[in-house]
Amino acid sequence: MEFFKRIFIVLILVINIYYVNAQVFSDVYAKLQQSQILNDHFFGFSLYDLDSNRYVVDINGHKHFTPASNTKVFTLYTALEMLGDSIPGLQYVEKGDSLLFWGTGDPTFLHSKMDSHIVYNFLKKTEKKLFFIPTPMQNRFFAAGWTMDDFDSYYQPEIATFPIYGNVVTFRENSNNGLKFVPDFFQDKLTIDHSLDKGKFTLSRSFVGNQFLQSREKVPSNYVNEIPFKYSDTLAIRLLSDTLNKSIQIIEYSKPTEVKTLYSNATRYVLREMMLPSDNYLAEQILMMISLQKFKMFDTYLVRNWMKEHYFKYYSDEIVLHDGSGLSSYNKITPQNMIDVLVAIKNKLPDESQRFKLFSTGGVDGTLKRSYSTDRGVPFVFAKTGTITSVYCQSGYLITRSGKKLAFSFLNNNFIDERSAIIRKEMVNIMTYIRQNY
DSSP, X not given: OHHHHHHHHHHHHHHHHHHHHHHHTHHXXXXXXXXXXXXXXXXXXXXXXTTTTEEEEEESTXXXXXXXGGHHHHHHHHHHHHSOSEEEEEEEEEETTEEEEEOOOOTTTTOTTTOOXXXXXXXXXXXXXXXXXXXXXXXXXXXXXXXXXXXXXXTOOOOOSSOOGGGEEEEEEOTTSSEEEEXXXXXXXXXXXXXXXXXXXXXXXXXXXXXXXXXOSSOOXXXXXXXXXXXXXXHHHHHHHHHHTSOEEEOOOOOOSOOEEEEEEEHHHHHHHHHTTTOHHHHHHHHHHHHHHHHSSBOHHHHHHHHHHHTGGGSSSOOBOSOSSSOOTTOBBOHHHHHHHHHHHHHHOOOHHHHGGGSEETTTSGGGTTTOOOXXXXXXXXXXXXXXXXXXXXXXXXXXXXXXXXXXXXEEESOOGGGHHHHHHHHHHHHXXXXXXX
């Protein structure tokens, strides 16, 4: 009898705590419900107390939304679970006077900002003959749901097994109002197409190949642009051969069971670069690396299915993901799904200094640098944004003035795109209110 009495007391305490929390945050709930800006479209908001492990506000928490780049939070967690401390830069074997190598999906090789030069120096310094063996890829060069209109946009490079230069050509204005190319292999593949001139300088690429088109001869001062090139193994090795100033042959060769792996970068460094500027290319290639490491093949659907079977199936609602970046409009998650993964990341990285470093800090860096102001000089929002047409989302962590530690997911879909800035401002107002009043 005493046992049941204790259970009853505990239940009463739990109910009272839940009731108090619900009452305490009732003003936040009211603000959300009464906001004309938010209620002009489909929105969801879940606010979760990380100390008491309970929801304190939840509106449309079980409704599915298109998450845009909030998808990268799932990619982040997948990498923390399945990728080691360092990313594989190259797989290789040495046979006599030959070095045979395979791609690993490493996105940092000869990348303009992230190349460690470890792989480059290894290939440059070897005296052995170089042979590259292509690896089949089950993925298409674009993921399901990607828009074909964006084929020449900097944020949509093609997925590849041996990416190089970030799979983009970088164009910069030179001192003569012309263009400098990196890599310069593409220098002779540029033509003037005056039909592109709609009142401003335009740079584009042929849909089917690597012919680049500019609208006028004179390039604006300080012009910088990145345009994805049409990828092939042959092109990648041609670019590598030119860069190394070495001959490299492409051959067919069955990969041995045992190969050596050369590691190129710290995993956390790459994850931070994926998260803060919201780099789609890095997100997709991270899943490619995981796929090779876990399943010995390039098939990112195997990674997503494995995570769904072993982790995501225990989440609040069904999760549908078709890519790692959020470019796909087919992706569907709920606000409570976002809370689930944020709690999982918190459990994986309980040290806030490590965890928050992987998210944009409001008023300080990343995609939230200009959205928020710090509160008395102190940042309080650490989150991932997500933006595509008619979608704007924020999900992450919030610390209040009293020290409450909260996880939140604020998802907005199906609004007229011109209203994005207004919606973002309203979200910031509400998050700042929570910070200052709790």
